[in-house]
């Protein structure tokens with residue numbers, strides 16, 4: 146009977162799978178976990194889940210860690226969830242709802258893609274870990290709960306505020322929030338000292354920044370060794386007696402070359418709390434290009450993990466690696482030796498080890514994956530915890546093991562828990578039945594040479610046996626410091642792209658996702674190439690090489706190669722159509738950069754006048770020639786432009802300007818405007834609209 150039952154169940158699900166239509170909605174229907182955090186003790190975890198645009202917080206707790214939906218938001222209204230934290234006593238969960246925290250500017254401003262007559266603001270919210278009503282504490286962002294569980298500090302209008310979390314026994318009402326401080330500049334990086342009586346912060350004053358701390362109940366700021374510098378990343382020592390921080394030079398002095406690479410020296414320092422005390426050097430990065438402050442995820446990732454060890458990330462050996470150093474100084478211990486990058490890093494609850502994800506492991510293809518690793522803070526005993534053909538990221542230590550987000554080529558991103566070396570999914574039940582897991586192709590790693598000989602990695606999506614010639618589409622990621630992987634991606638923006646690439650492959654196209662230079666995962670020199678971006682667009686060589694490589698493949702019709710990309714990928718799509726319309730027969734440019742002069746990358750004062758950079762004229766010329774607008778005379782191929790007009794990464798005007806220029810040239814084009822959404826398609830239905838239009842346009846152009 147049992148066998149009969151299971152075979153009937155199997156037939157049922159096979160019928161579903163067979164009957165499933167592989168639509169864009171279906172392949173985009175996965176529930177996407179982000180913002181995974183643990184309680185201080187590691188007995189509780191919380192995360193955000195985006196289910197077709199409906200974002201909620203989920204929690205789980207030891208010993209079973211059964212996932213439980215904590216909030217009950219019901220609309221696809223574009224309001225992201227961020228800054229999730231759990232009070233040390235496990236009673237409260239704090240979070241922020243709203244904004245677009247991946248933006249380059251106005252990231253704390255409300256977003257309103259739903260077109261509400263009254264936009265929702267960016268607000269700090271509170272809910273009991275056990276569930277219940279949500280208390281909206283205030284408009285604000287970046288909340289941090291005090292270790293004594295009494296108050297939450299947060300930022301509002303660039304200043305620190307504080308609010309009680311709970312009523313005391315002899316009070317009836319919660320007190321209103323109060324501003325802790327009014328100081329010049331804008332405050333960020335609020336950090337409670339152990340014990341909850343002191344709060345450190347960074348006061349950003351433009352060309353310099355200071356670290357200060359407030360003692361609760363006192364009304365004067367204590368500044369930590371103020372210098373002509375940019376000080377940031379305050380980290381309390383576990384005993385609360387000292388502050389560790391990062392120092393880089395303040396901005397100013399004679400203008401450097403605009404087009405040449407720059408060294409940005411940095412050091413780790415520490416200071417006691419005696420008024421006027423000078424800080425002392427803990428560790429200084431080598432004054433080399435690779436020794437410049439790291440720009441990969443989390444930057445220096447400074448943590449005072451244990452009283453006797455600080456951990457941090459540095460790029461100085463050519464790869465972003467984890468290091469540790471004694472607070473008394475001395476040599477830094479390399480914790481993750483090897484030719485790979487350490488990306489997302491967290492400290493274990495006991496402070497004795499760190500977890501991180503890295504593109505390393507036993508497989509040849511690991512360079513294009515991420516796996517969870519663990520290493521002691523004082524010994525280079527690194528272990529790869531999740532080897533294999535999956536993709537895993539953002540691990541946190543929990544009671545009896547660790548939690549992380551795991552995915553594969555087909556397996557949609559899920560919250561995973563590994564205890565006693567067995568891993569299980571906490572969110573598999575949230576994957577809708579229409580999600581076409583078994584119909585997804587396994588992208589294949591391809592490696593080819595660029596036009597100047599540089600080695601380039603890519604992923605080929607192809608659901609055929611290669612017997613016939615098919616039209617091909619190149620996907621160009623944005624960033625540009627990004628790396629596409631051999632499976633679902635840790636960024637929602639690139640999991641969107643992965644879903645679209647799977648859909649295009651299912652529609653019968655060969656899709657090549659190309660990891661061009663300027664990207665991460667392949668070392669410092671690949672990430673910081675010469676003459677790239679607005680200073681020569683050398684990365685375009687890799688896009689053209691990808692097109693020419695595809696054209697030589699037996700399974701590709703060389704007359705039917707198109708491309709698409711978003712943001713920086715939109716920029717390179719436009720550059721390809723402008724410069725090589727013979728190779729690229731069509732394209733979709735999603736919120737791309739088209740005129741570097743209007744991307745607000747270089748202060749105007751460096752281009753002329755007394756502060757003019759030594760190579761300003763050369764830079765201006767190079768920047769123009771690296772912009773698609775300079776090559777529109779040779780732009781012949783049809784293009785679809787898509788842009789949202791509340792874009793806070795690439796101004797909407799970048800598309801207006803190029804569209805107007807191309808219309809004068811009568812270049813065949815279609816356009817799509819998304820009102821009041823941002824660079825990150827905060828509203829799910831807008832993402833579906835954009836990706837369906839992209840797929841339909843490419844299909845129309847490649848099958849006519």
Ligand SMILES: CSCC[C@H](NC=O)C(=O)N[C@@H](C)C(=O)O
Nearest residue numbers: 249623624625711712713738794
């Ligand atoms: C330097 S041009 C801006 C491109 C943009 N980068 C940051 O805003 C971009 O590509 N954004 C997304 C797609 C990304 O960061 O990956």
